[in-house]
Amino acid sequence: MNNSTIKDIRRLPGGTVITAAGEIDLRHQQDFQRALQTVCEERPSRVVVDLSAVGYMDSSGVGTLVKIAGMVRSFGGKLALLSPSRPVMSIFEITTLDRYFTIVSSEEEALAV
Amino acid sequence: MDQPLPGGTVVQTGKDTDRMTFTIRSDPQELPRVREAVRSLCRRVGFGEEDTCRVVLAMDEALANVIKHAYTGRCDLPVALRLELVEEAGHRGVRFRVRDFGPRVKPESIVGRPLDDVRPGGLGVHIIRSVMDRVTYEPADGGGMQLELVKLTGS
Numbered sequence: 251m252n253n254s255t256i257k258d259i260r261r262l263p264g265g266t267v268i269t270a271a272g273e274i275d276l277r278h279q280q281d282f283q284r285a286l287q288t289v290c291e292e293r294p295s296r297v298v299v300d301l302s303a304v305g306y307m308d309s310s311g312v313g314t315l316v317k318i319a320g321m322v323r324s325f326g327g328k329l330a331l332l333s334p335s336r337p338v339m340s341i342f343e344i345t346t347l348d349r350y351f352t353i354v355s356s357e358e359e360a361l362a363v
Numbered sequence: 364m365d366q367p368l369p370g371g372t373v374v375q376t377g378k379d380t381d382r383m384t385f386t387i388r389s390d391p392q393e394l395p396r397v398r399e400a401v402r403s404l405c406r407r408v409g410f411g412e413e414d415t416c417r418v419v420l421a422m423d424e425a426l427a428n429v430i431k432h433a434y435t436g437r438c439d440l441p442v443a444l445r446l447e448l449v450e451e452a453g454h455r456g457v458r459f460r461v462r463d464f465g466p467r468v469k470p471e472s473i474v475g476r477p478l479d480d481v482r483p484g485g486l487g488v489h490i491i492r493s494v495m496d497r498v499t500y501e502p503a504d505g506g507g508m509q510l511e512l513v514k515l516t517g518s
Contacts, residue, residue, distance in 0.1 A: 273395065275391065275394055275395075275423065275427075276391035276394060276427050276430065276431075277391040277392060277394065306398070308420065308423050308424060308427060309424055309427070309486040309487050309490060310427065312486060313486065316481060316482060336412070336413075336416065337416050337420075340413065340416050340417055340420065341420055341490070344417065344420070344489075344490050344493050344494065345486050345489065345490065347481070350481055
């Protein structure tokens, strides 16, 4: 997989789990968005983005998640963000998007939203 | 101790230096280096991890705005930076100056958007203003704009 921000994509019966990693900033935002959009084109019932290994995210990364949330909603799916690291939670809190996203702490919970 | 930074710059740095002055290219590849410099100053002045994380983000958003808006995505233009420790009214803190050489804009036109309008983009200014204690945009001598950001400990 030639994408520095995506480490793994698993297609499970309950949905697709995408494991992101590294620093999602202006350098990598387009790769990140492209990968998530590709998954959305498959219209899984749940899209789970594991953010536990993302050490940094800027507003371009957050904007991508907002966009993906809209895409998932448009086909009737659900988006869950799994275990965001502290720096990622920080930007969610500053932008009050911690109240907008479904944030969960386990994959089981993510696949049950 | 003066050290060159990749990107064609001069920087005063070192463990005991309270000020770094250098110029980067408007290239997103430069962002991690600046984040690390900001992180280092924040830790030196005594910010905790949470505040350090937020100040690093605010500075990163300031640079991203220069790259995206002042320079419309061009990666080869200069951005002059000054990062320093300060003390104001008994509080230590950090002050950053970000100077671009792009078109001048009216400072009052640089505003965030309401957060309840959830959509991609437009969050950078809100982040900067939320995190920093003082944010000043002004036309710079000789063209372009200068942004000054201040964050004090205990604020």
